[in-house]
Amino acid sequence: MDATTDFFTELDARRHDSRLQNATGTLRFDLTNGKRKARWLVTMKKGDVNVSHAGTKADCVTRMSQGLFDQIVTGEENAMAAVLRGEIGIEGEPHLLVLFQRLFPAPQQARNQ
Numbered sequence: 001m002d003a004t005t006d007f008f009t010e011l012d013a014r015r016h017d018s019r020l021q022n023a024t025g026t027l028r029f030d031l032t033n034g035k036r037k038a039r040w041l042v043t044m045k046k047g048d049v050n051v052s053h054a055g056t057k058a059d060c061v062t063r064m065s066q067g068l069f070d071q072i073v074t075g076e077e078n079a080m081a082a083v084l085r086g087e088i089g090i091e092g093e094p095h096l097l098v099l100f101q102r103l104f105p106a107p108q109q110a111r112n113q
Helices: 001-014 066-073 081-085 095-103
Strands: 025-031 036-045 048-052 061-065 089-092
Touching: 001 036, 001 048, 001 066, 025 066, 025 095, 036 095, 061 066, 061 095, 066 081, 081 095
Parallel strands: 025 061
Antiparallel strands: 025 036, 036 048, 061 089
16 A cells, blocks of 8 residues: 555554544545545544545545655655645635645654754
């Protein structure tokens, strides 16, 4: 498996994460890998989490390459920095991504300081 699949599989298995206690809504990740596209839908309700591949509407939709998302979930890249560089497209309610990024590891550079 790849880092993205590992991340979402582990998140779904937990079913609850207290770091998302203030998050309620749906967040969809549209990831591209060449011509392939993958969708991950995360439903959050006060810490309760469900992950699926549903392509339904979401409160916040993010678009990026799977390679970039792999780097984010392994701590090689920072999600908000990637947003500011224009590498991640966001539609809808961006505060959900801000809350969700609590689940991503700190970038390696920050951990090494």
